[in-house]
Amino acid sequence: MGVSSRRRVLLPTAGLAVLALVAACGGGDTAGTGDGSTEAGGDGEVTLEFQQWWEPELPDGEFRALIDRFEEENPGITVELLSGPYASTKEQVVAGAAAGTMPDVVGLDGAWVYDFAQQGAIADLSELMTEVGYDDSELASQIEVDGATYMIPVVNFVYPLFTNDALLADAGVSEVPTTRSEFTDAAKKITDSGTPGWIYPLSLEQPSGIQNNVMSWVWASGGSMLADGQPDLTNEDVGSALEFLQGMWDDGSTAPGAFTMKEQDMVEEFTNGRVGMMIDSLAHVNLIRESNPDLDFTISAIPAEDGYDGERGIPYASWGIGVADNSENKEEAFKLVEFLMSQETNSELSTMANAFPGNSTSTPDFTDSDPIFEEAFAIYQEGYPANEFTGLPVAEELMRMFSTEFQKALNGDQSLDEAVETAQAEWSSEF
Amino acid sequence: MATTLSHLPKNRPDLRQHRTPGRKNPGKQAATLVALVAGALFAGLPVLWMLSSSFKTNGEMFANPPRLVTEGFNLGAYTEILTDPVKVRFFVNSYVIAFAVTGLTLLVGILAGFAFSRFDFPLKKTLNVVIVSVQAVPPITLLIPYFGLMVALKLYNTYPGLILTYMVFTIPYAIIMLTGYFNTLPRELDEAVKVDGAGPWTALWRILVPIAVPGLVSVGIYTFMIAWNEFLFALTLTRTEDMRTVPIGIQLLMGQHSYEWNQMMAMSILGCLPVLVLFLFFQRYFIGGMTAGAVKV
Amino acid sequence: MTTTRTTHRPPREDRPQAPPPAARPRWTAALLRRRATPFGYLSPTIVLMVVLMAVPIVMVISYSVMDNVITNRSPEPVGLANYGTILGDPAFWKAATNTLAFTSVSVVVHLVLGLTFAILLNTELLGKVTKAVFRVILVLPWLFTVAIIAVLWRMLLSPNGVVNAILESVGLIGGEVEWLSNPTTALAAVTFINIWAGYPFYMISLLAGLQGIPRDLYEAASIDGAGPVQRFWAITIPQLKPLIISLALLDFIWTTQQFALIWMTTGGGPIDATEVLSTFTYKLAFTRYEFAEASTAAVIILAFSMVLAYFYARSQRARD
Structure with a gap:
């Protein structure tokens, strides 16, 4: 082409102009929405950004109402x-920390803490607490990395054993199992009467099943997967729990689909009466009641090894809270943390979330809630909260590695011994 | 100008109209119909399932055996979405962004496609290779540097930030398709304006673009869908609820502990409606549209 | 093949791509302007790509030669060590193999299905309205965001799901098949989902392509005694070839980066049955925080697709 023409001045300037315009609008818009983590207004006004996934999970408007009270x-x-x-949430925090736009206060999962602390994304709360003179005696727990606190669990969701009353009765299981052999037996009986006896999720996308549904068996019998803070997967306690799970896999008492199942799928199966027993978060109780009001179920402590009579570890997951290291308003940020951890607010929040309080003096208000919560609270107080993944490096990846090796063993590609040895080696290289 | 152009066709003649209907062969007709019905079941049943799920209550979702027809026709999921200003805002954001991306992509794509089609210049092949291959970098690895860039350019949490981002993804596609499209349009068309002493700019906008409308429509619809359905960057590059788009709204319903199944399904049904309407509206163009564009790419 | 022509000319006689070479040009202001013109048209594209893509891509390339970045405040260059690590990692090759299987099967079946439906929809045996209805139904899978496609198919393919219920009722399977959870069927299952979600792109484009094939070509072939099968191979396929090449190229590149669909259905599992390059890279970056290694994997993928793009650009030239 290239036909000569008098008017072939760089024509597409129009296009450029549009781009320029778009970019210009961009500049304009940001003024309204803020470009960094914090904005300090003229007269000591501070805006705190609080990134979390809690608000959509709680009943509409309730969390905002709580925060409004803080503002007042x-x-x-x-x-x-x-x-x-x-x-x-995790990707958002990593990207925000890298670009310096991390919100002042962030909701955290125990599995992320070590990494964020190492990366310098979240602030040392021990230091902050000393600075503002906060008395931490009421805090039920603090998640530490190298001796310093980085996350405070605001509320905890415990994971007891759920059993479907009707299915157990039909199978002739008169009492909820309390030991592993009773459990194996019950699972088999339920399976024989037509529905899988036991279900657990091993999805690699959300590998938390390893924490809540596999390692929980170890903790319930007082065992540990660590020794002196280092991985110790080849120990007796882990081995026997895995053998117990493999036994139920091999005799067909485990519900199908475990390898890609997520926690949510497991709950749907249980809710619809398609499985006898599961270990699950108390957070699901209301959902189960709502979806299937006719389902009768019982919760109890996770069965322990035969003959074990010590205290039982009960797995939990937390909504934790941390403060961004690059926040310019750490003091104000901590006020928010303090508010959420205060006896009154913490009780309220745990009631809202159907969780247990992170403040040891708070008690959830059970008057309006399902009686099952009160039972669960008793189980919780009898045992001790156990979650050894909290505060470990690349905790989620550890679960994923373990899940992969465990799946290989269940699938018959390797023995359990090989699985724990490989996992042990992989874990060790991450510590 | 007008006089010299008047001999050119205003609209492309539709070849289909010139066709004589084929002889009807009942056996063949039945076979075609059976094959199409099989295809429609394959394509449509999952969507039908989604549609029916959007009318269920969460409890009914997993009934055993699975039920296609719901017991109580429940519009709750829809009313909950449509009466929630936050969720409606997601739809508004998605519209604004998808339309802007489509318009701008077409504009930039037309210019670039014209250059690739009508000029020979140094680096042409290199540019071609670059445009094709930058699409292959896994977006997940670009996420963090890209995010940093957006913050630096003050485009974080703004419409223009998302619009420009999606353009980066849609423009290569638009260029590939539009270059091919222009390639199929006879050069004699551009020559016509020479009589008036006008240059390529005039030829492009007065002649090629009007003829290329069908091709533009097909590229436009696809561009719209990319912008409408994108999740990863929409999430990372926005921060406040009033900037979120529909795919994020859908993911917000997938909670840590449970899914709002019926609302998720309802939201995606509502989300696909605008694209479906666009498709129906432009169907005539769309079918004829990609033809020329693609044939010579 | 454009619809502006109503009479057929063989494709080879098509308009020349470039104007006939003029007399050897001299360096004049006019020539300079002429040289600059195409770049003027390309300037918005170039500006956008340079500003928004060049910086991140260059950063990713530079990350790939560092020890670790982003989560590490003082990265040190380590040369090509990361390339050695990635290329020596059996997990990378497993992911590459899975990606290749997932992508090539998807692309081929997309093409076959898309072409089949396009030809069926192009039939003259059915009425306009019937065809329009089928056209809309067949395009449906294309209209949903990946997250929904993933949860929908997880639901349908679950052991208690609809797919098993249907297959069982017609006696094709006995019992609950774990489509996504069985290591031997998982890759096939996610490929199937990807096929379901992606074929309409081809169908629509090829349908358009079919409209553009001049009818007299078929008539001439019929007169020469060619049957439908011969006509298909001798006319339809050659006429659609350029279109097929560009569709397949775009699809190939898009499918190799399919992340959300696989991540949300199987998470790369069971074991490593559906681990593809995109999930492999994601895990490196966001669960192990090895951003340097993740960037290395990205650069390797980029290099590979540049080779692909080079052949594409060459094939395009040869055709002109």
């Missing part, structure tokens, strides 16, 4: 709630 009590501080999907 703390004039000069406004809190902007940034809610994202749970599954993507």
Whole structure:
């Protein structure tokens, strides 16, 4: 082409102009939405950004109402709630920390703490607590990395054993199993009468099943997967729990689909009466009641090894809280943490979330809730909360590695011994 | 100008109209119909399942055996979405962004496609290779540097940030398709404006673009869908609820502990409606549209 | 093949791509302007790509020669060590093999299904309305966001799901098949989902392509005694070839990066049965925080696709 023409001045300037315009609007818009983690207004006004996945999980408006109260009590501080999907929170924090736009306060899962602390994304809370003179005696637990606190669990979701009353009765199981051999036996009987006896999720996308549904068997019998903070997967306690699970796999008492199953899928199966027993979060109780009001189920402590009579570890997951290391308003940020951890707020929040409080003096209000919560609270107080993955390096990846090796063993590609040895080697290289 | 152009066809003649209907062969007709019905079941049943699920209650979702027809026709999921200003805002954001991306992509794509089709210049092949292959970098690895860039350019959590981002993904596709499309349009068409002493700019906008409308429509619809359905960057590059788009709204319903199945299904049904309407509206163009564009790419 | 022509000319006689070479040009202002013109048209594209893509891509390339980045405040260059690590990792090759299987099967079946439906929809045996209805139904899978496609198919393919219920009722299977959880069927199952979600792109484009094939070609072939099968191989396929090449190229590149679909259905599992390059890279970056190694994997993928793009650009030239 290239036909000569008098007007072939760089024509596409129009296109460029559009791009320029778009970019210009960009500049304009940011003024309204803020470009960094924090904005300090003219008269000591502070806006805190709080990134979490809790607000969408709680009943509409309740979390915001709680935060509104914080704002009332703390004039000069406004809190902007940034809610994202749970599954993507981690990427958001990493990207935000890298770009220096991390929100002041972030919701955390215990599995992420070590990595974020190592990366310098979240602040040392021990230091902060000393600075503001906070008395941490009421905190039920603190998640530490190298001796310093980085996350405070705000509320905890415990994972007891759920059993379907009707299915157990039909199978002739009169009592909820309390030991592993009773459990194996019950699972087999339920399976023989037509529905799988036991279900657990091993999805590699959300590998938390390893924590809540596999290692929980170890902890319930007082065992540990660590020795002096180092991986110790080849020990007796882990071995016997895995053998117990493999036994139920081999005799067909385990529900199909475990390898890609997620926690949510497991709950749907249980809710619809298609499986006899599961270990699951108490957070699901309301959902089960709502979806299937006719289902009668019981919760109890996770069965222990035969003959074990010590205290039982009960697995839990937390909604934890941390403060961004690059926040310019750490003091105000900690006020929010303090508020959420205060006896009154913490009780309220745990009631809302059907969880147990992170403040040891708080008690959830059971008056309006399912009687099952009160039972669960008793189980919780009898045992001790156990979650050894909290605060470990690349905790989620550890679960994933373990899940992969465990799946290979269940699938018959290797023995359990080989599985724990490989997993042990892989874990060791991450510590 | 107008006079010299008047001999050119305003609209492309539709070849289909010139066709004589084939002889009807009942056996063949039945076979075609059977094959199409099989295809429609393959394509449509999962969607039908989604549609019916959107009318179920969460409890009914997993009934055993699975039920296609719901017991109580429940519109709760839809009313909950449509009366929630936050969720409606997701739809508005998605519209604004998808339309802007489509318009701008077409504009930039037309210019670039014209250059590739009508000019020979140094680096042409290199540019081609670059445009094709940058699409292959896994977006997940670009995420963090890209995010940093957006923050630096003050485009974080803004419409323009998302719009420009999606353009980066849609423009290579648009260029590949539109270059091919222009290639199939006879050069004699551009020559016509020479009589008036006008240059390529005039030829492009006065002649090629009007003829290319069908091709533009097909590229436009696809561009719209990419922008409408994108998740990863939409999530990372926005921060506040009032900037979120529909795919994020859907993921927000997938909670840590449970899924709002019926709302998820309802939201994706609502989400696909605009694209479906666009498709129906432009169907005539769309079918004829990609033809020329693609044939000579 | 354009619809502007109503009479057929053999493709080879097509308009020349470039104007006939003019007399040897001299360096004049006019020539400079002429040289600059195409770049003027390309400037918005170039500006956008350079500003938004060049910086991140260069950063990713530079990350790949560092020990670790982003989560590490003082990265040190380590040369090509990361390349050695990645290329020596059996998991990478397993992921590459899976990606290749997933992608090539997807692309081929997309093409076959897309072409079949396009030809069926192009039939003159059915009425306009019937065809329009089928056209809309067949395009449906294309309209949903990946997250929904993933949860929908997880639900349908679960051991208690609809697919098993249907297959069992017609006696094709006995019992609950774990489509996604069985290491031997998982890759096939995710490939199937990807096929379901992706074929309409071809169908629509090929349908359009079919409209553009001049009818007299078929008539001439019929007169020469060619049957439908011969006509298909002698006319339809050659006429659609350029279109098929560009569709397949785009699809190939897009499918190799399919992440969300696989991640949300199987997470790369069971074991490593559906681990593909995108899930492998994701895990490196966001669960192990090995951003340097993840960038290395990305650069390797980029290099591979540049080779592919080079052949594409060459094939395009040869055709002109």
